[in-house]
Amino acid sequence: MATAVKLSGITKTFGNLKANDNVTLSIEAGSIHALVGENGAGKSTLSNILYGLLQPDSGAIEIDGKAVKFSSARKAIEAGIGMVHQHFKLVPTLSVTENIILGKEESRFALPTKRIGREIGQLGARHGLEVEPGALVSTLSVGEQQRVEILKLLYRRARILILDEPTAVLSPPETAKLFATLRSLAAEGRTILLITHKLDEVLAVSDSVSVMRKGTLVGTVETAATSKEELARMMVGRDVLLRTANPPQSVGKTVLSIDKLNYRSPEGVEKLRGLTLEVRAGEIYGIAGVEGNGQSELLSLLWGTFDRDGTTGGSITIDGRQTHGLSPAEIATLGVSMIPEDRLKSAVIAEYGIEENLILGRHREKAFHRGISFNRETIRKNAAAMIERYDVRGVRDAAGSNPPIAALSGGNQQKIVVAREMERPGLKLLVLAQPTRGVDIGAIEQIHQRIIDARKSGLAILLISSELEEIVSLSTRIGCLYKGSIRHEFSEEEVRKGREAESGFEREIGMHIT
Amino acid sequence: MSKRSVKPFIPAFSLLFALAAGSLIIAATGSDPLEVWQKMLRSTFASGYGIGQVLFRATTLIFTGLAVALPFRVRLFNIGGEGQLLMGAFAAALCGIALPAGAPAFVAIPALMLAAAAAGAIWALVAGWLKVRRGVNEVISSIMLNFIALAITGYLLTNRFAVPSTVHTPAIAVGGWLPDFDKLFGLGWHSPANFAFFLALAVTAGAAVLLYRSRYGYDMIASGLNPEAARHAGISTDRHTLGAMAMGGAMAGLAASNLVLGYKHWFEAGFSTGAGFMGIAVALLAGANPAGIILSALLFAWLDYGGLAVNTMVPKDIFMMVQAITILSIISFPALFGKWLKSE
Numbered sequence: 001m002a003t004a005v006k007l008s009g010i011t012k013t014f015g016n017l018k019a020n021d022n023v024t025l026s027i028e029a030g031s032i033h034a035l036v037g038e039n040g041a042g043k044s045t046l047s048n049i050l051y052g053l054l055q056p057d058s059g060a061i062e063i064d065g066k067a068v069k070f071s072s073a074r075k076a077i078e079a080g081i082g083m084v085h086q087h088f089k090l091v092p093t094l095s096v097t098e099n100i101i102l103g104k105e106e107s108r109f110a111l112p113t114k115r116i117g118r119e120i121g122q123l124g125a126r127h128g129l130e131v132e133p134g135a136l137v138s139t140l141s142v143g144e145q146q147r148v149e150i151l152k153l154l155y156r157r158a159r160i161l162i163l164d165e166p167t168a169v170l171s172p173p174e175t176a177k178l179f180a181t182l183r184s185l186a187a188e189g190r191t192i193l194l195i196t197h198k199l200d201e202v203l204a205v206s207d208s209v210s211v212m213r214k215g216t217l218v219g220t221v222e223t224a225a226t227s228k229e230e231l232a233r234m235m236v237g238r239d240v241l242l243r244t245a246n247p248p249q250s251v252g253k254t255v256l257s258i259d260k261l262n263y264r265s266p267e268g269v270e271k272l273r274g275l276t277l278e279v280r281a282g283e284i285y286g287i288a289g290v291e292g293n294g295q296s297e298l299l300s301l302l303w304g305t306f307d308r309d310g311t312t313g314g315s316i317t318i319d320g321r322q323t324h325g326l327s328p329a330e331i332a333t334l335g336v337s338m339i340p341e342d343r344l345k346s347a348v349i350a351e352y353g354i355e356e357n358l359i360l361g362r363h364r365e366k367a368f369h370r371g372i373s374f375n376r377e378t379i380r381k382n383a384a385a386m387i388e389r390y391d392v393r394g395v396r397d398a399a400g401s402n403p404p405i406a407a408l409s410g411g412n413q414q415k416i417v418v419a420r421e422m423e424r425p426g427l428k429l430l431v432l433a434q435p436t437r438g439v440d441i442g443a444i445e446q447i448h449q450r451i452i453d454a455r456k457s458g459l460a461i462l463l464i465s466s467e468l469e470e471i472v473s474l475s476t477r478i479g480c481l482y483k484g485s486i487r488h489e490f491s492e493e494e495v496r497k498g499r500e501a502e503s504g505f506e507r508e509i510g511m512h513i514t
Numbered sequence: 515m516s517k518r519s520v521k522p523f524i525p526a527f528s529l530l531f532a533l534a535a536g537s538l539i540i541a542a543t544g545s546d547p548l549e550v551w552q553k554m555l556r557s558t559f560a561s562g563y564g565i566g567q568v569l570f571r572a573t574t575l576i577f578t579g580l581a582v583a584l585p586f587r588v589r590l591f592n593i594g595g596e597g598q599l600l601m602g603a604f605a606a607a608l609c610g611i612a613l614p615a616g617a618p619a620f621v622a623i624p625a626l627m628l629a630a631a632a633a634g635a636i637w638a639l640v641a642g643w644l645k646v647r648r649g650v651n652e653v654i655s656s657i658m659l660n661f662i663a664l665a666i667t668g669y670l671l672t673n674r675f676a677v678p679s680t681v682h683t684p685a686i687a688v689g690g691w692l693p694d695f696d697k698l699f700g701l702g703w704h705s706p707a708n709f710a711f712f713l714a715l716a717v718t719a720g721a722a723v724l725l726y727r728s729r730y731g732y733d734m735i736a737s738g739l740n741p742e743a744a745r746h747a748g749i750s751t752d753r754h755t756l757g758a759m760a761m762g763g764a765m766a767g768l769a770a771s772n773l774v775l776g777y778k779h780w781f782e783a784g785f786s787t788g789a790g791f792m793g794i795a796v797a798l799l800a801g802a803n804p805a806g807i808i809l810s811a812l813l814f815a816w817l818d819y820g821g822l823a824v825n826t827m828v829p830k831d832i833f834m835m836v837q838a839i840t841i842l843s844i845i846s847f848p849a850l851f852g853k854w855l856k857s858e
Contacts, residue, residue: 328746347743361748363747369729372730
């Protein structure tokens, strides 16, 4: 088969950072090629170069055997390259058809929207991209919006499609549907470059895989001839324990009990409907679910940060005490720690130093005080101990003795948050939301181990994650969250058995959350 | 020089640019810029009276600069310094009139300052409360509150408290007077500079300690940098909104120590000469940094009084333009050269 894309010796530097270092890669026409690597490995830079958004310092690009130079994305689009960004570029107030022809109107005046709509409908039907051409984009689900993005590329006759983390926002069935679409497009001769960090998906859909690490291309392998372990090793540069050992243990008394919890947002939308669950000491209760099914609201109610203009019902009891109406500070003193969904938004102050971030939310503890101020010495010692114990890396590379936390990678920032929350004195209940989102594989392994250790020490843990794999590998019991209530609960016994036949078990969970 | 190290000098570049622009304008009016600047320096720094005038004006500006800078730390833009100053000064004057004539200084001075700070704080809290409870933008409400404060003090002054056929109240009890520099140091400056200058320095130092050394400052700056994370960490951002507005208002009110306690010894219509507004520029030039506010207040005070001193050669308005151009450059330089600064 012919080569659709050939990159040779691509190098791109930003300041001192070599984002791409002599990357050479060729992709066969009509194949699905996955590009994997940890955050900051250079995947996005490489795809932006191919899409003309960035220009390489050196190296050459060939499309279908012809040397090209893209000075802008427009040039790349003309050469038949299309890209679906992680964050969609759609106009919510326009219809599907209008969005698709935007910038490529056939006429300056009256637009034949009807006819084009019909064409789009046919195009969609052929590839499993069903979406109502006349519908406003703002009324579409995330999965449907993604279909519009793909249709937009097809309408522009793109032959090489770049998809940047396309499954990050999709539910498992939507992901399966997307993969069917991609296969159907490849079967018609289109070439697909799939950028992702989810190894299971790579194995499920791609024909070949290239792995990047620290700006260099570590290698390209045929998907059929590789395994998850091999890919992980290539990504991280060492052996990675993909599955944290999760030995059974006897559980203690109930620490968190949520009873028929209801929440209606100020806009009147019912977000939680009679959600009931219990978490006991020494167990991890995993909540599986597609985002937007009430996870955020549950977290905000647990932590006392919910919008008080909404209406609530039911009760939350932590260690025998009703927490309704308590502030986050009061809830924390009951021995509760919370790792929120969005680290940068709600768990750290990017401009504050590592030392200050390591006491954020725990800064009311007397041990850190001196007079009206803080005890610098204690805070420094605390930071040194945490950095050591939780293996936070990159502190010394940054400038100064106490660099802002923003200088660390996502994984190391998360380790700071995990360290802070797990070391809270008198901790009984740990609430974790997406604890490894945006975190490198190597750091995921360490964080998972910490979570298991915390469980062994007798903490009650509530784990909320949209990564089914994470839920299955860590949880003692699993609750399936759908439209604001626990639709199905898997017992300890069922979860233990499920772990042995994981893909089947994940499919089973998938059915309860969609 | 690396690009990163350029950033702290933006205020200095802006000032130089503004001075250059001012020189061009002076030349355009037909005067010799060099001569004008020289005269300005002479009239301000060559005489005790000139120095005193600059220090006196700087004192008010330090207070009104802090009135903007402290709320700025929690992302609030307090435009209401002028109104808060008027309310503070009026409260101090009324309180001073009400005091018995023989009230000792150690009672009178703290009482008047407390009255000034409280009145300013309450006036600022109106905007803070509207923001927290009703989501009203503090820029709009604090601007409007300026007009209301001006109207209230104006009305009360002319209809109730003014000494007949003047625009000022009776003098406050002598115990509430702050000593001027002549009395303090045995000088013969005959300038309005007074003890309030040292109060301003002390208050600035206090503000710096509060912001950078205290636990309150940790909470406050956290709620300004990332309100969501601060709330999550159990910090009440609403309380800090109110707290920062109250502190800002108190600062503006304390300017009364300079105007009422230190200089006029009464409340007089128009005696703030817009210092409440100029405080915005002072705080902006200083990047809302307490130590920087002292420098930028001195600079603006120098331009203010120096402009007055050379009024016979060139219109004073030119120096208001220099002040405005400085601020405009500070705001626009990072925007104009942002790409270059970031491209490191």
